[in-house]
Amino acid sequence: MIGYIPKENSKDIKRLIEKERADLVKLTVKGYMTGGKYKAVNLDDHIYTGEKPYSFSLQISVEKTPFAQTSKGKNKEHIIDQRNELIIHKLRKPLNSFVSVDIExxxxxxxxxxxxxxxAVKYVDDKLIDTFNSFVNPGKEKLPLTEFIINKTGITTQNVKAAPTFNDIKGSFEKFVGDLPWIGHNIFAFDIPFLYESGLSINEFYAEDTFIIARKHLDRTVLGNLKLPTLKEYYGINEPSHNALADSKTAALVYKHLRDDKLPKILKDANDKMLSLNGIHFLVIGSFPEFDHDQMIEQIKLRGGIIENRWTNNTQYLINGITNKHYKSIQNAKDHNVQFLNFNSLVALINTKDQQLQVFDN
Structure with missing residues (x-):
């Protein structure tokens, strides 16, 4: 590699090239050289010559080639990973005994x-009977954890530094899940392939994906998206988000709601307004693990709250999410003692205001 390439990126590319079989990776290398003597014609048709310093650039592109194919049988559908013979059986029947799996x-x-x-959480006859939970040391090349991952998951470098490696933990995890079918949110596209790529010994899975079920049963235009935090809010499930144990519990409860076709409407829509935030001014900055930026704004607007694009003297609450940018409005809000809220404190405020309005209406 010629020129400056961040150390972590170059190591990742090197590992990818060395790890994958040649027929499963498309490696493209392009080189460009410029400079040297030249001859040109100006607008007056005058020919002139010159010379520029030589320079060389090299572009390396590594892409995985498609390896998945789908084949349909009479009773089941397989997703087959030709690279490593990973087989996922999509189940088409309600499950009362299963393990719900999630990873960070x-x-x-x-x-x-x-x-x-x-x-993972284990259900037998619809009763929660056991849980499995472990931090995993990702190796020194992935430590310390990035600030983004720490903010998103709440997992710190200290949590994983002394934890067992994946190879250390996989045996006990495989024993825990046994031969029960798996459920999870986006488990077909992410969790199962990721775990097998990481070295899980199981190569054949019987599973259901709550994302796929939700896509068939729920109206995305009402919910905004079908992310697990959104479905958690929709069904009124009281669990944190972006923590593997909490998400595995949430996915299990979401699955049971979808399986039993229980669709209580938790999110407010335009036909179900409760103007508990009527006239209150909010400034929303950044993104949130539980709701995206637009969803947060929509929930405030549906309750009559006023959204501002920047800090003003009318700002009463600043909803402070995750952001890499520096906003002058944040400092202005601090200088004027504006109350800062995170997602949980906003939910608490909304619940309090909703209850106050219901008592007033009664």
Whole structure:
């Protein structure tokens, strides 16, 4: 590699090239050289010559080639990973006994990102009978954890530094899940492939994906999206988000709601307004693990709250999310003693205002 490439990126590319079979990786290398003597013609048709310093640039592109194919049988549908013979059977029947699995990772690419938490909850005859939860040491190349991952998951470098490696923990995890079918949110596209890529010994899975079920049964235009935090809010499930153990519990409860076709409407829509925040001025900055930025604004507007684009003298609450930018409005709000809220404190405020309005209406 010629020129400056961040150390972590170059190591990731090197591992990817070395790890994957040649027929499963498309490696493209392009080189460009410029400079030397030249001859040109100006607008007056005058020919002139010159010379520029030589320079060389090299572009390396690594892409995984498609390896998944779908084949349909009479009773089941397989997703087959031709690269490593991973087989996922999509179940088409209600499950009363299952394990709900969720993981947290250092990133989304299973080729060089690592598991940092693995969790599962076990249900037998619809009763929660056991849980599995462990932080996982991702290796020194992934430590310390990035600020983004720490903010998103609440998992710190200290949590995983002394934890067992994935190889250390996989045996006990496999024993825990046994031969029960799996459920999870986006488990077909992420959790199962990621775990197998990480070295899980199981190669054949019987599973249901709550994201796919929700896509068939719920109206995305009302909810905004079908992320697990959104479905948690929709069904009124009281669990944290972006923690593997909490998410595995949430996915299990969401699955039971979807399975039994229980669709209580928790989110307010335009036909179900409760103007408990009527006239209150809010400034929303950044993103949130539980709701995206637009969803947060919509929930405030539906209750009559006023959204401001920047701090003003009318600002009463600043909803402070995760952001990499510096906003002058944040400092202005601090200087004027504006109350700061995170997601949980906003929910508490909304619940209090909703209850106050209901008491007033009664």
């Amino acid at each position: 990772t250092t990133g989304l690419n299973a080729s060089f990102d690592k598991v940092i938490q693995i969790s």
